[in-house]
Amino acid sequence: MEPPRPTDPESAPLPQSPDSGTPDTLQPAGHATLEVVVEEGSPRPQLPIEHDPPGYSALQVVYAEQEKVTSAEARVCDDNSPQVFYDDNRPEVFDNPDKFLAIEDAEGLEVGQSEGDVLPEAVVTTPKPVPWYKDWKSRPFWVLAVIVVAVITVAVVVGAVVGIRNTSRSSRPGSSATRQSACAGTICPQILTASVLGLNTSADNEKKVFIFARGDGALYFNWAQVDTITSDSGWPAGRTWQPLLGGGPFISQPMAISWTAGARLTVAAVIIDESKNNQDFVAGNTFHVDANGLNGFSIDDWKPLGGPVGSSLISCTLNSTRADYYAVGGTKMLQNLSFRNGTPDMWKHPDQLGIDEWDLGYEFGYKVKTRPAVLCRPSFWVHDMITYDDKGAVRHAMWGFQINSSWSDLYNLGGNFTGEPTAVATGSDRLDFFGIGANDSAMYHFTWTQTDNYTALQSLGGSFHSAASAVVTEQGSLPASRIDVVALGIDDHIHHRVMKGTEWVLDWEDLGVVGNSAPLVFNYGSVAPERVGVFVVGYDGSVNHATWTVSSEPSWKNLTWKSMQGDMLTEFYNIV
Known part of the structure; x- marks a missing residue:
């Protein structure tokens, strides 16, 4: 089932920051802002659960449908690579944002178009990011580095887990920080x-x-x-x-x-x-x-x-x-x-x-x-x-x-x-x-x-x-x-x-x-x-x-x- 989409960009609730208890906000201007159009049926991106570190900027995701255009918010790294957080809270990183538009919807319309409307094409409206060697001492650099390492670790662990045939039978989860027991939600019988x-x-x-x-x-x-x-x-x-x-x-x-x-x-x-x-x-x-x-x-x-x-x-x-x-x-x-x-x-x-x-x-x-x-x-x-x-x-x-x-x-x-x-x-x-x-x-x-x-x-x-x-x-x-x-x-x-x-x-x-x-x-x-x-x-x-x-x-x-x-x-x- 397709997740609900907000009818207004402001209606998507932002997560609570674990350290401040206040809603996270998008970073101020001066960083990359990118509008990406996605086809009907794509899930609404989720914000990460973690507190948003500095160094991110706004990514606006616009849904192209026949009758309406709605939007939701997500994040972008300072290298202009959007990070879209799906339901499993793991990011999918696209290192070429402009290539992300090469999608057609079910009706054959070019993405960025809907009946009676033509949406502006996605453009990057920001100066070049600061080179890493000039900004390596900043807190955002290290926070971002930790996030990247964590993402790679999760991807390696999840990729190593092999799913197999299950006849109401549960499979072995990975050993991530949010691992779930094979017995969760059921009573495991003896398998040894x-x-x-x-x-x-x-x-x-x-x-x-x-x-x-x-x-x-x-x-x-x-x-x-x-x-x-x-x-x-x-x-x-x-x-x-x-x-x-x-x-x-x-x-x-x-x-x-x-x-x-x-x-x-x-x-x-x-x-x-x-x-x-x-x-x-x-x-x-x-x-x-x-x-x-x-x-x-x-x-x-x-x-x-x-x-x-x-x-x-x-x-x-x-x-x-x-x-x-x-x-x-x-x-x-x-x-x-x-x-x-x-x-x-x-x-x-x-x-x-x-x-x-x-x-x-x-x-x-x-x-x-x-x-x-x-x-x-x-x-x-x-x-x-x-x-x-x-x-x-x-x-x-x-x-x-x-x-x-x-x-x-x-x-x-x-x-x-x-x-x-x-x-x-x-x-x-x-x-x-x-x-x-x-x-x-x-x-x-x-x-x-x-x-x-x-x-x-x-x-x-x-x-x-x-x-x-x-x-x-x-x-x-x-x-x-x-x-x-x-x-x-x-x-x-x-x-x-x-x-x-x-x-x-x-x-x-x-x-x-x-x-x-x-x-x-x-x-x-x-x-x-x-x-x-x-x-x-x-x-x-x-x-x-x-x-x-x-x-x-x-x-x-x-x-x-x-x-x-x-x-x-x-x-x-x-x-x-």
């Missing part, structure tokens, strides 16, 4: 994922932590042996991000899961399948423990996991031979897909469904507004699924042998939530939920146990624009279990809180780390000492990381943060 290959081995030097992210349409991974990651040194130096070749281009954040007793690690993401009418399908790739492979592992080729889907995947594993994947269907109905290791093609369902088919043995019958959170608790082969219905209420369903190997109804726990839910299990008979309120951006929590059922929804306060990430340590009896939860605050800082047993022992603390994505906390599965990784994508696309060695100290303020480098995307795939 991590898992451990060799999880069930007893030695930390045989376990490998993999973290996955998406960059430039491809999936990238970085890995390290668990015993080499410490609180002080962080991620081992020299580890670089490697692309997962083939597959893609990927349009969703990845999902990774370790299964088959830790001998396999599968990563999956959504692609656009041109052979399926450009619908969104899923592709997966598997890492294997391989003593003969480079670095002790090998990687399969990409394989189709079926579809179509309307969300990214979430998964959990029940035992050593089964992994379960969940997605939201194209109709916004929840769908479940199971794969087992027992057929020649590990990607086929045990009932030998085709590899392009989802197991629709159970469709939950509820439309949802988000990808679910899922858990696989070891007791009785229990699945838990938590999601938000289309009205924002949180719902919980369970599957297990004790309920005849079927899904329960989605129990309505109320509330009004936005973003994606988060759930963790502290043991076989307890789960904890974390979600962001749609009305106040605060975090909410409930606990379910086999004996006490559900606690009431509890506000934990705070103000967030990312989904939560939670990790359980000291697993075992209820009083000993500890849950650490993090999320990105609306200040773009990572905030952290701690629950031990059933009591919150630490209020929200600001970790002092700026992020541009939902943070991820992940238990490395280390034997001794137990360690947890914290990951977040920064404004420059690099992944920043810290490691916490489990202790009785609740605070994480003394974590040592280091960059893992990278150039990752912060756009994300929401329900479509």
